[in-house]
Amino acid sequence: MKPRIFISRRIQESAIEMLRKYCEVEIYDSEYPVPRDVLIKGLEDKDAALILLSDRIDKEVLNNAKRLKVLSTMSAGYDHIDLEEATSRGIYVTNVPAVLTDAVAEFAIALMFAVARRIVEADKFVRSGSWKIAWSPTFMLGSGIAGKTLGIVGLGSIGQAIARRAKGLSMDVIYYSRTRKLDFENELGISYAPFHEVLSKADFIVLSVALTPEAMGMVGEKELRLMKKSSYLINISRGQVVDEAALTRALKEGWIAGAALDVFSKEPLDPDNPLLSLSNVVLTPHIGSATFEARSKLAETAAENILLLLKGDVPESLLNPEVMKVRPIEEIKML
Numbered sequence: 001m002k003p004r005i006f007i008s009r010r011i012q013e014s015a016i017e018m019l020r021k022y023c024e025v026e027i028y029d030s031e032y033p034v035p036r037d038v039l040i041k042g043l044e045d046k047d048a049a050l051i052l053l054s055d056r057i058d059k060e061v062l063n064n065a066k067r068l069k070v071l072s073t074m075s076a077g078y079d080h081i082d083l084e085e086a087t088s089r090g091i092y093v094t095n096v097p098a099v100l101t102d103a104v105a106e107f108a109i110a111l112m113f114a115v116a117r118r119i120v121e122a123d124k125f126v127r128s129g130s131w132k133i134a135w136s137p138t139f140m141l142g143s144g145i146a147g148k149t150l151g152i153v154g155l156g157s158i159g160q161a162i163a164r165r166a167k168g169l170s171m172d173v174i175y176y177s178r179t180r181k182l183d184f185e186n187e188l189g190i191s192y193a194p195f196h197e198v199l200s201k202a203d204f205i206v207l208s209v210a211l212t213p214e215a216m217g218m219v220g221e222k223e224l225r226l227m228k229k230s231s232y233l234i235n236i237s238r239g240q241v242v243d244e245a246a247l248t249r250a251l252k253e254g255w256i257a258g259a260a261l262d263v264f265s266k267e268p269l270d271p272d273n274p275l276l277s278l279s280n281v282v283l284t285p286h287i288g289s290a291t292f293e294a295r296s297k298l299a300e301t302a303a304e305n306i307l308l309l310l311k312g313d314v315p316e317s318l319l320n321p322e323v324m325k326v327r328p329i330e331e332i333k334m335l
């Protein structure tokens with residue numbers, strides 16, 4: 001009998017095809033997250049599942065997934081999965097780290113240009129029919145990029161990829177991260193500075209920290225007031241890193257020049273969120289990793305992880321290697 005797989009959302013066809021070749025596949029074919037009761041029902045008779053960040057996999061879900069042997073999440077993060085519970089039931093859990101790095105770094109750079117050169121505001125201006133004077137020496141000026149200082153907060157995979165690109169744009173790069181990275185500093189010619197110094201020196205600040213407990217709310221009123229009035233804040237990390245109410249005041253009252261945000265404390269944004277009425281902020285709907293290339297790789301790697309495990313191979317991204325003591329890999333081999 002072919003292994004049975006549940007896929008909890010409409011994903012890239014290439015990944016579905018990979019699984020269909022060897023398995024019976026059931027898909028919750030929608031752009032929306034799978035309702036919890038459908039997820040529970042879907043997993044009831046399945047050997048493996050390809051799930052997303054929005055699917056909470058807890059005791060209740062696992063209690064009903066009696067045949068489940070493999071859980072592959074199409075995300076780097078895995079906070080949504082009760083790993084301990086899965087391990088105790090002999091379920092192998094995998095994630096997909098690192099395939100989004102380039103896409104998100106490129107997006108951070110795109111946001112920096114968008115806010116500095118007022119691209120969204122300019123586009124709206126043209127479409128609204130307001131463009132009456134062909135060219136004017138003082139019209140819609142923005143900030144240049146070359147020679148400016150970029151401050152990166154959180155120098156992990158994405159932060160480092162941003163730093164490499166910024167050097168190519170002739171920027172000076174300083175950074176603050178939990179741990180200093182001397183080799184990378186030397187390789188790239190960038191320097192470490194304490195958080196408050198990065199805030200006060202940089203012309204552009206990009207937040208690329210992981211959402212650790214210490215990073216929650218790490219940019220609030222005090223930090224925003226340390227920034228230069230001419231500086232810009234770009235957040236591609238997680239909305240909870242920034243105190244959004246303080247940032248809204250900073251943008252309204254001119255403590256900083258502008259911001260570009262891909263992530264918010266509540267997503268999607270409420271229609272009455274005051275950020276929506278400000279022209280010095282660029283807002284995008286959490287699309288940092290949304291390239292054809294990155295998303296295909298993400299889905300295909302998640303599918304590949306399922307196939308590897310069902311063939312009895314252990315993928316590098318197995319999150320709970322101790323599961324092998326609970327249920328040896330030979331016992332989940334179906335292909």
Ligand code: NAP
Binds near residue numbers: 209
């Ligand atoms: P990563 O490789 O884990 O890097 C995160 C970095 O943050 C690490 O270097 C880490 O510490 C540093 N850090 C953690 N807590 C800190 C703190 N309190 N103060 C200073 N630095 C701290 O993660 P990544 O893949 O680069 O992802 C970076 C962020 O982007 C994450 O928040 C992730 O959720 C987000 N993300 C967003 C999108 C999007 O669509 N917008 C897509 C993917 C990821 P060390 O200095 O100890 O290394």
